[in-house]
Amino acid sequence: MTDTMRPRRARSASPGQWLSRALVTILLLFFAAFFILPIVWLVLAPTKSNTQLLLDGPFSFGSLDQLGANWNELFAFGDGIFTTWLGNSTFYSFAALALTLIISIPAGYALALIQFRGRRVLLITTLVVMLIPNTALVLPIFLELSALRLIGNPLAVILPFSFFPFGVYLTYIYFSTAVSKDLLNAARIDGAGEVRVFTSVAMPLATPVIALVGFFSFVGNWNNYFLPFLVVGGTKIPVQVGLANLLSNVPAFNPTTASSIVIQLPTLALATLLSVAPILLIFLFAQRFLVEGMTAGGTKE
CATH class of the missing domain: 4.10.280 (MYOD Basic-Helix-Loop-Helix Domain, subunit B)
Structure with missing residues (x-):
């Protein structure tokens, strides 16, 4: 050998x-x-x-x-106010999510597959706005909502939440790389209009990116604290703002609390777990679509 x-x-x-x-x-x-x-x-x-x-x-x-x-x-705290906070967060997040999907998916499709005047300007504007920190937009959004007399109204939370340029960009990338243009052109040749091409051909193919945009939008909406803290109050606050209220009633964090009902640390920990439970449940049920959405644009057909 x-x-x-x-x-x-x-x-x-x-x-x-x-x-x-x-x-x-x-x-x-x-x-x-x-x-x-x-x-x-x-x-x-x-x-x-x-x-x-x-x-x-x-x-x-x-x-x-x-x-x-x-x-x-x-x-039992505050006559069941925690349940109200959870309900508010659910309403705000899902209402904003519906608006986000209605706006972001068609917008991303149009930017990716339709040629029109101003398309490049809109795409660049989307990218620039996407890079601006959300906290930098709080003051102009607050002034705008105040001018429209929406402060204290649920729309003051829902409308800013539905503004999601990152979702438009994700949809643009998906339709640009993962959807065959020949398939869409075949539908157009068969006589389908642009609306029907989008609803009957493009939308069924876009399930992964819809799930991805929806998940990111919902997580951002559910965890948002700063904007709801400024624009709504009382019983209209979401659970993230409510957790801050609970924290102020914990003697370990606020020894000077004068509230007649105090919250102990184990109860605060339970409230924290319940506040993140909806996101965990949605992730567990939607993780297959999320993985498909994140990997769909990796190769170009």
């Missing part, structure tokens, strides 16, 4: 390589612990009383009975 035919032995790693791998592993474990351990603590905290949370181990499990007691305390 010649030397060229002998199987090559795996080269052993040098001490320097072992050291670099060990450092990388330690670094990854550190960041994993840094992000995962607070989530584990948050999941376990609602099962404890306030005393158990402060004195017992941080990752010990309390009891289901205590979880039920914290649940009752949360939904």
Whole structure:
């Protein structure tokens, strides 16, 4: 057997390589612990009383009975105001989501597949607005809503939420790269008008990007705190603003609270979990479409 035919032995790693791998592993474990351990603590905290949370181990499990007691305390706060906050967030997010899809999907389709005057200007404007931080737009939006006398109205939350240039850009990329223009042209040759081509041919092919735009829009709407904090109040606030109100009634964070009803830390942790639960549920049910939407534009037909 010649030397060229002998199987090559795996080269052993040098001490320097072992050291670099060990450092990388330690670094990854550190960041994993840094992000995962607070989530584990948050999941376990609602099962404890306030005393158990402060004195017992941080990752010990309390009891289901205590979880039920914290649940009752949360939904009894303010005569069930937490349920109202959840309902407000649901209404604002889904109403804005519907408007976002109605506007973003046709707009992205038109920018990608229809030639018209001003198309390039609109595309560049969309990209520029997409790069502007949302907080930078809060003041002009507030002044505009004030001029229209919409402050305190649910429309003051829904209309700005439905403004989603990133969704237009995602749809533009999808239709530019993942949808065959020959298929659309074939429908036009068969006599279909532009509206019918869009509704009967393009829309069924755009399910992944619709799910992707819808998910990003819903997450952004649900988690938005600053704008609803400014434009609505009272019982109209969403759950993210409501969490700040709960925080002000926690003695550990606000020792000077004068409220007759205080919220303990385990109850606040339970409220936090419930505030993110809708996003987690939607992600679990829509993850297949989200993956398709994120990878559909990777290759051009």
